[in-house]
Amino acid sequence: MDDLSNLPCDLLDPVARVVSALLPHADDLQPEDVMLVGAVCRDLHHHALGHRFAATATHDLDLALALPSWDAFRALAAAFPRVGDTGIRFRIADVIVDLLPFGAIEDPEGAAQPPTRGESLSVWAFSEIFADALPLPLPTGATVRVPTVAGYAAAKLAAWLDRSGWHESKDAADLALVLYWYSESSSVHDGLYETEDGNGILIAESTDLPLAAARLLGHDIATTIGPTRLAELLARWPGDLRLLVQELGFAGATWPRDAGRRRALIDALTRGLVDRDS
Numbered sequence: 400m401d402d403l404s405n406l407p408c409d410l411l412d413p414v415a416r417v418v419s420a421l422l423p424h425a426d427d428l429q430p431e432d433v434m435l436v437g438a439v440c441r442d443l444h445h446h447a448l449g450h451r452f453a454a455t456a457t458h459d460l461d462l463a464l465a466l467p468s469w470d471a472f473r474a475l476a477a478a479f480p481r482v483g484d485t486g487i488r489f490r491i492a493d494v495i496v497d498l499l500p501f502g503a504i505e506d507p508e509g510a511a512q513p514p515t516r517g518e519s520l521s522v523w524a525f526s527e528i529f530a531d532a533l534p535l536p537l538p539t540g541a542t543v544r545v546p547t548v549a550g551y552a553a554a555k556l557a558a559w560l561d562r563s564g565w566h567e568s569k570d571a572a573d574l575a576l577v578l579y580w581y582s583e584s585s586s587v588h589d590g591l592y593e594t595e596d597g598n599g600i601l602i603a604e605s606t607d608l609p610l611a612a613a614r615l616l617g618h619d620i621a622t623t624i625g626p627t628r629l630a631e632l633l634a635r636w637p638g639d640l641r642l643l644v645q646e647l648g649f650a651g652a653t654w655p656r657d658a659g660r661r662r663a664l665i666d667a668l669t670r671g672l673v674d675r676d677s
Contacts, residue, residue: 400448400547401533401547401548403444406447413492415538415541417460418543424477427466427468431543433464434546435535435544436463436499436525436546437459437461437497438454438459440461440545440546441454442454444551448580450580452650453650453651454651460497461497462497463522464500465526466503467503469500485497500520500522501522501526505522509521523557523628524557527624527625527628528550528554528624529546531547532546533546548580553628556620556632556636558570559643563638563643566642568643568646578609578616579649581613582608582609582613588608603670610664611667613665614674616668617670617672621672622675645658647664
């Protein structure tokens with residue numbers, strides 16, 4: 400499912416410019432320590448999966464940085480002008496970029512507090528997503544990392560739980576898009592029809608292919624983040640279910656408007672998560 404070859408230059412060039420500008424300013428930072436997350440990660444997968452309709456509205460560039468200490472972040476913060484008051488947004492190579500530090504600097508695990516920011520930043524499961532991430536060659540020759548679709552989805556589940564508590568619902572559209580990707584993916588279909596585990600999921604979901612795909616997505620998310628993070632996720636999931644059902648949609652492709660069908664997709668995803676927790 401995660402074939403990131405032949406991606407268009409207009410998606411990769413801004414990433415390449417930013418990474419090339421970053422690296423000279425932080426001795427401890429290598430290309431393989433950089434993971435592309437957020438909207439551009441979504442857009443890369445959307446294109447790689449063969450979809451050409453516009454994805455959801457945001458197109459921000461977010462880079463997660465696996466850091467052994469705060470030295471590299473301090474060096475980057477000193478080298479580039481800040482944008483706004485978040486403490487993590489900078490103008491780099493004429494691109495507005497959020498830099499999200501994670502790894503050894505987390506304290507407590509799953510949270511980081513950059514020295515430029517007055518409050519902690521959630522980087523929940525970034526280390527697990529990073530460990531499962533894919534290499535992404537850039538036009539400059541450098542290779543960074545990008546989450547798998549399941550890794551991207553895991554981060555989106557966490558973002559939904561964090562932000563929906565403040566009635567911010569934008570992550571629901573991205574979750575709907577991932578569910579759509581899985582339901583339309585030929586490799587997902589092959590896994591469901593041609594493997595024993597996939598057959599079991601299909602039968603359990605009464606051969607309803609979109610529900611089976613949603614359940615498989617839950618399996619894949621759980622495998623990516625591991626049992627400890629999964630238990631943490633399930634303790635909070637699905638958050639505001641009414642709001643999630645209401646906002647679980649996107650423009651540009653056929654998608655159920657019926658609340659009952661949307662709820663069924665969420666329930667199937669949840670069953671996939673719970674399967675791996677049992």
